[in-house]
Amino acid sequence: xxxxxxxxxxxxxxxxxxxxxxxxxxxxxxxxxxxxxxxxxxxxxxxxxxxxxxxxxxxxxxxxxxxxxxxxxxxxxxxxxxxxxxxxxxxxxxxxxxxxxxxxxxxxxxxxxxxxxxxxxxxxxxxxxxxxxxxxxxxxxxxxxxxxxxxxx
Amino acid sequence: xxxxxxxxxxxxxxxxxxxxxxxxxxxxxxxxxxxxxxxxxxxxxxxxxxxxxxxxxxxxxxxxxxxxxxxxxxxxxxxxxxxxxxxxxxxxxxxxxxxxxxxxxxxxxxxxxxxxxxxxxxxxxxxxxxxxxxxxxxxxxxxxxxxxxxxxx
Amino acid sequence: xxxxxxxxxxxxxxxxxxxxxxxxxxxxxxxxxxxxxxxxxxxxxxxxxxxxxxxxxxxxxxxxxxxxxxxxxxxxxxxxxxxx
Amino acid sequence: xxxxxxxxxxxxxxxxxxxxxxxxxxxxxxxxxxxxxxxxxxxxxxxxxxxxxxxxxxxxxxxxxxxxxxxxxxxxxxxxxxxx
Numbered sequence: 001x002x003x004x005x006x007x008x009x010x011x012x013x014x015x016x017x018x019x020x021x022x023x024x025x026x027x028x029x030x031x032x033x034x035x036x037x038x039x040x041x042x043x044x045x046x047x048x049x050x051x052x053x054x055x056x057x058x059x060x061x062x063x064x065x066x067x068x069x070x071x072x073x074x075x076x077x078x079x080x081x082x083x084x085x086x087x088x089x090x091x092x093x094x095x096x097x098x099x100x101x102x103x104x105x106x107x108x109x110x111x112x113x114x115x116x117x118x119x120x121x122x123x124x125x126x127x128x129x130x131x132x133x134x135x136x137x138x139x140x141x142x143x144x145x146x147x148x149x150x151x152x153x
Numbered sequence: 154x155x156x157x158x159x160x161x162x163x164x165x166x167x168x169x170x171x172x173x174x175x176x177x178x179x180x181x182x183x184x185x186x187x188x189x190x191x192x193x194x195x196x197x198x199x200x201x202x203x204x205x206x207x208x209x210x211x212x213x214x215x216x217x218x219x220x221x222x223x224x225x226x227x228x229x230x231x232x233x234x235x236x237x238x239x240x241x242x243x244x245x246x247x248x249x250x251x252x253x254x255x256x257x258x259x260x261x262x263x264x265x266x267x268x269x270x271x272x273x274x275x276x277x278x279x280x281x282x283x284x285x286x287x288x289x290x291x292x293x294x295x296x297x298x299x300x301x302x303x304x305x306x
Numbered sequence: 307x308x309x310x311x312x313x314x315x316x317x318x319x320x321x322x323x324x325x326x327x328x329x330x331x332x333x334x335x336x337x338x339x340x341x342x343x344x345x346x347x348x349x350x351x352x353x354x355x356x357x358x359x360x361x362x363x364x365x366x367x368x369x370x371x372x373x374x375x376x377x378x379x380x381x382x383x384x385x386x387x388x389x390x
Numbered sequence: 391x392x393x394x395x396x397x398x399x400x401x402x403x404x405x406x407x408x409x410x411x412x413x414x415x416x417x418x419x420x421x422x423x424x425x426x427x428x429x430x431x432x433x434x435x436x437x438x439x440x441x442x443x444x445x446x447x448x449x450x451x452x453x454x455x456x457x458x459x460x461x462x463x464x465x466x467x468x469x470x471x472x473x474x
Contacts, residue, residue: 002222010165010166011164011168012163012165012179013163013166013185015164019185019241020241020261021185021187021188021240021241022188023185023187023226024184024185024186024187024189025182025183025184025185026181026182026183026184026185027181027182027183028164028179028180028181028182029178029179029181029185029254029257029258030168030178030179030180030181031177031178031179031254032172032174032176032177032179033174033177034174034175034176034177034252035174036177049244058271087170088173088174099187101182101184101265102297104182105182105258105261105262108258109258125252126306144255
């Protein structure tokens with residue numbers, strides 16, 4: 001269950017997509033548009049998300065498969081939005097479902113960590129004067145990914 | 154935001170309670186009633202959750218405060234249901250909200266790990282013949298809690 | 307003086323009730339109170355022998371058997387918790 | 391033969407377009423193709439000098455500059471991703 005969409009999503013509706021009474025534990029990661037400063041230190045009023053959709057879908061599929069094969073998961077759902085988003089809006093949702101919580105929690109973190117550095121999405125900050133500023137990748141995200149090296153082949 | 158309730162809850166409604174554009178990252182843990190075998194190896198048809206409410210509220214408050222003081226969190230919500238629950242129903246929800254994901258994810262795991270061993274709730278399995286069987290605490294949950302020893306004072 | 311007892315989980319099931327109100331003539335230590343309960347109903351011996359059971363007096367865990375119980379106190383007998 | 395170029399993020403902004411269709415008379419290596427693009431527009435030099443840019447040919451990352459480009463290929467120029 002992988003979706004790239006312009007549309008907002010409802011958490012309970014998405015939960016129902018992966019819900020089953022063989023699961024006892026669900027871990028969710030939800031990323032939203034944070035009120036932030038642009039690289040030129042201006043207040044942002046939203047973001048614009050660009051995507052290479054064919055590639056992003058293939059990359060998300062690969063990450064999802066790795067999660068399902070590396071942890072005891074029953075399901076893994078990934079939704080990522082594209083286009084113009086206002087402050088506070090949902091950007092990305094990961095849900096992992098498992099019998100027991102540790103598998104769900106670890107796998108969910110792996111998926112969002114991987115998505116941050118390996119999937120063809122790009123953010124722009126939208127400024128008050130309707131200018132767009134490219135958001136740059138954080139080194140921290142690359143470093144954090146190293147922690148999964150021993151767990152994932 | 155701590156609730157002990159008989160009622161079901163909606164994930165999007167609860168998310169809105171902690172949502173703010175100062176947050177960019179939310180970690181959710183959702184526990185549900187898993188189709189399971191009782192200790193006498195019978196299929197369960199649901200659970201019954203008992204609670205010492207005054208104590209549980211005080212214990213949840215303490216865990217929530219520890220989470221807020223040990224990680225950079227903007228919010229932490231905990232909901233726990235009591236009473237009779239069918240297979241697949243929601244039992245417990247933890248949401249942590251932060252500017253960045255690592256704080257939210259770690260704190261959420263700490264809260265659910267703590268709740269499992271430190272809060273006055275007790276589960277019974279409901280069997281087909283309307284019998285109730287006490288659910289016993291897992292050693293694993295106590296062992297897992299040790300991992301937070303160095304992080305939390 | 308009155309002490310309220312609260313029972314949970316298997317203790318509640320074993321005793322077939324969720325609480326008791328015990329009337330006493332004078333203050334009493336927690337240790338003496340346990341012996342008093344055993345004298346009234348030997349099933350308490352089994353509960354007190356179970357090292358996993360915790361005792362909360364007015365929402366605070368008892369860590370000293372010599373602690374004094376006072377009028378109006380609420381004493382809860384708690385098996386290991388299994389929520390979440 | 392035709393090669394489709396796809397541009398994303400700051401590369402798209404810099405080139406002021408999201409894609410190009412390049413017509414060539416014969417197959418060409420990725421390395422030769424890069425030189426060809428620089429000869430047409432020097433701004434490509436800056437892009438190819440940026441070691442953080444990745445190149446995906448038909449959805450697979452290029453790891454060999456001598457790889458041959460064929461008719462109908464789609465070559466994407468990708469700055470470091472910033473989704474999530």
